[in-house]
Amino acid sequence: MSNIFKVTDLVAKESLRIAHEKLQMIGTVDRQYDESFVMKGRGSPHGSTLRVKSPNQYTRRTGNAMAVQAQDETTQTITVATLDGVDMGFNHQELVQSVDNDGAFDDLSKNYIAPAIAGLCSAIESDAIAYWTKAPYQVAGTAGTAMTDLVAVGAARAKLNQQAAPKDGQRFIQADSVTMGSMVNGLKGLFQDSAQIREQYREGMMGRTAMADWYENDRMWTLPNSADVAGGTLNTYTIVDGDSTLTVTGITTTPVVGMVFTLAGIYDCHPETKAAYPHLKQFTVVSPASQTAFVVSPTIYITGAKKNVAGATGADIVPADLTTAALVWVGLASTNYVQSLMYHKEAFQFITAPLPILDDAQKCVVVKKDNLSLRCWMGSDIRNNELLMRIDILYGMAALRPAWASRIIGSAS
Numbered sequence: 530m531s532n533i534f535k536v537t538d539l540v541a542k543e544s545l546r547i548a549h550e551k552l553q554m555i556g557t558v559d560r561q562y563d564e565s566f567v568m569k570g571r572g573s574p575h576g577s578t579l580r581v582k583s584p585n586q587y588t589r590r591t592g593n594a595m596a597v598q599a600q601d602e603t604t605q606t607i608t609v610a611t612l613d614g615v616d617m618g619f620n621h622q623e624l625v626q627s628v629d630n631d632g633a634f635d636d637l638s639k640n641y642i643a644p645a646i647a648g649l650c651s652a653i654e655s656d657a658i659a660y661w662t663k664a665p666y667q668v669a670g671t672a673g674t675a676m677t678d679l680v681a682v683g684a685a686r687a688k689l690n691q692q693a694a695p696k697d698g699q700r701f702i703q704a705d706s707v708t709m710g711s712m713v714n715g716l717k718g719l720f721q722d723s724a725q726i727r728e729q730y731r732e733g734m735m736g737r738t739a740m741a742d743w744y745e746n747d748r749m750w751t752l753p754n755s756a757d758v759a760g761g762t763l764n765t766y767t768i769v770d771g772d773s774t775l776t777v778t779g780i781t782t783t784p785v786v787g788m789v790f791t792l793a794g795i796y797d798c799h800p801e802t803k804a805a806y807p808h809l810k811q812f813t814v815v816s817p818a819s820q821t822a823f824v825v826s827p828t829i830y831i832t833g834a835k836k837n838v839a840g841a842t843g844a845d846i847v848p849a850d851l852t853t854a855a856l857v858w859v860g861l862a863s864t865n866y867v868q869s870l871m872y873h874k875e876a877f878q879f880i881t882a883p884l885p886i887l888d889d890a891q892k893c894v895v896v897k898k899d900n901l902s903l904r905c906w907m908g909s910d911i912r913n914n915e916l917l918m919r920i921d922i923l924y925g926m927a928a929l930r931p932a933w934a935s936r937i938i939g940s941a942s
Contacts, residue, residue, distance in 0.1 A: 536916070541894040541905035543638050544646050544920050548903060551650035553746055554658055557701045558877040560900040579607040579880060581929060598834065609882045609925035615649045617641060617918045618910070646920070655748040657926050658703070661877045662750040662868050663787035664928035666813040666826050667692075667935040669871075672860035675940040676708050676869065677715030682739045685871040685935040693800050694933040699874040700741040705749045708869055708939055741871055750787075751942055752866045757782040757820075758858035763792070764821065768848040773815075773828040777856065780820040788814045789859040789936075794851050795829075798839040800932070805843035811859075826931065865942045872934035878927040 549556065581604060590596045619641075667688045670681030682702070689700065704712070736743060757780055764778035791809035798805050817823035830836050832845045840846050860866050884904040886893045893906040904921045928934070 537892060537894045537905055537907050540642060540918065540920075541896045541903060543642050544905060545896045545898055545901065545903050547638075547643055547646040548650050548901060548922075549898065551647050552654055552901070553744055554661075554701075554703050554748075555654055555879050557742075557744070557874060558661075558872075558879050559875045560879050560881075577609050577882065579609065579925070581605050581607060581878075581927075605927065605929050607878060607880055607925045607927040607929075609880055609923060611925060612921060612923050613649060613653060614919055614921040615645045616920075617645060618915045619918065620915060649920070649922075651748065653922070653924070657877075657879065658746070658748050658870075659750040660926055661872075661928055661934070662870055662936060663813065664826070664931045665870070665872070665876070665934040665936055666789060666811050666931060668789045668811060668859055668938050669935050670938040672866055672938050673864070673941045675711050676704075676937065677711050679716070679739055681937050681939075682741075682871065685937050686739050686741070688935040689871065689873060689933060691797070691799065691806060692932040694873040694930075695875070696740065700871065701874070702739075702741045702743045702869060702871045702937075703746045703749060704743065704869040704937075705747050705867060706745055708867065709743070709745045749870070750868055752787050752860070752868055752938070753785055754788060754858070754860045754862055754864050754866070755782045755785045756863045758788075758860065758862045760858075761856045762853045763851065763856075765852050767852055768829055768831070768846075770831045770833070771828060773826070774822060774824050776822050778821065780856075783817045783820045784814045784823060784858075786814055786817065790814075790856045792851070793855040793857070794840065795838050795846055795854065796841055798837060798843065800837065803836050803839065803843070805839040805841060809857075810838050859938065861941075867939040867942055869937040869939060870934065871937060873930070876928060876930045876933040878929055879924065880926070881922060881924045884921055884923050 667685075669684035669688060670676065674681075676682070686700075690696070694700070759779075761777045761779040764776045766776040768775075789811055791811055793809070795810050796805045797808055797810040812825040812827070815824045815826045827837055829838055831838065831848065836845070838846055881900065881902040883895050883897060883902045886895055886904075887906065892908065893904065895902060895904045897903075902922070906919050906921070908917045909915070910917055
C-alpha cells in the first residue's frame with residue numbers, strides 16, 4: 530500500500546470519526562430508509578431525490594356492511610443535492626511522514642483535521658437545526674418566559690402523545706446552554722441525592738427527563754417575529770379540503786417563516802379517532818408570498834381519513850362559518866424567541882449519498898458508517914510541492930413527520 534493511499538484512507542476514516550462526534554442532533558434523527566419504500570430519482574448524483582411513501586390513514590367502519598377505502602397513497606420527497614466540504618493544503622513531506630508516526634498523525638488530526646471537520650459539521654448542523662425547528666407547527670411554553678421547570682416540557686410531551694408519536698425511548702430534547710442551566714437550577718430541589726442526579730447537577734445536564742434524552746446544543750434557532758402580530762383575519766376566504774394557502778387581511782407586514790398562529794374555531798384533533806382536543810390547532814408559516822397570502826403547515830384536511838382539524842365538539846368544521854376567522858400569533862412583534870425542540874427520532878430525516886470515486890482509488894476514498902458518508906480526495910500541486918485535500922459530503926434533509934415534534938418557546942433575546 531502506497532503512502533499516498535495510507536494518507537487518504539487514514540484522513541477519510543478520521544474525518545468520519547470526528548463527524549460522528551460533532552453531528553449532535555443529526556445523530557439523533559432518522560438516517561435510515563427502506564429500499565422497498567424508496568425510488569431514486571433519475572439524473573446526476575447532485576440533485577437526486579428520494580420519494581418516500583407515507584403510511585395510509587383509515588377511518589373506522591361500524592356495522593356489518595363493508596366500507597372499502599381506497600389506497601390513497603401519498604409520497605414525500607427528500608432532495609439529496611447539498612454538497613458541502615472543507616479544503617486544505619499540506620506540505621507533501623510532512624503529511625506522508627505522519628502516516629508512519631502515530632504521534633505525528635495525532636498532531637495532524639488535532640491541529641488540522643479535527644478543526645476542519647468541526648467547522649464543517651457545525652455549519653451543517655446549524656442549517657439542519659434551523660430547518661427542523663421551523664418545520665413543527667406545534668409550540669409549547671409561554672413566549673418570553675424562560676424554562677425553569679417541567680411545565681412547558683410536559684406540554685410538549687403531551688403534544689407528541691396527542692399526535693400518536695411512538696413511546697419507544699427515541700424522543701429527544703435539544704436546548705441551548707442558558708436554557709439547560711436554568712432547567713437544572715430550577716429543578717435541583719426536586720431531586721433526591723442519587724449518583725445520577727449529582728452528576729446532572731455537577732455537569733449542568735438533564736440526562737433523561739420527561740420521556741426524552743436531553744442534549745445541550747448552542748446552535749439552536751431563534752424565531753424572529755415580524756413587526757406586526759396584532760392579529761388579522763381570513764379575508765372572506767373559504768377553506769377547502771387539502772388547503773395549505775390562506776388569504777388574509779389586517780396584517781401590515783409579511784410574516785416570517787416559522788411564525789406560529791391559531792385560527793379561531795379550528796381545533797386540533799386526534800389523528801386516529803378524530804376526536805377534538807380542547808385546544809386550537811396551531812399552524813406555522815412555510816412560505817409567505819406577502820402579508821395577504823401565505824403557505825402554511827400542516828395542510829388542512831376537513832374530513833375523511835386525513836382529517837386533522839375539527840370544530841369544538843369534534844364535528845367537521847363548516848368552512849362557510851369561518852371565512853373571517855381571527856388569527857392569533859404566538860409571541861410579540863419584532864421580538865426574538867429562543868426555541869428548544871422536543872421530537873421523536875422519525876420526525877426528521879438526514880440522508881447522505883456516497884459520492885463517486887474520481888481520479889484513482891489511491892487518491893480518492895469514500896467511507897461510510899451508520900448511513901453517514903464522506904469522500905476524501907487528494908491531488909498534487911507540483912509547483913509548490915503540496916498535497917491538496919478536499920473532504921466532501923452530499924446530503925439532504927427533511928421533516929416527514931412534523932407532528933411528532935414540538936418547539937418549546939422560551940425567553941426573548
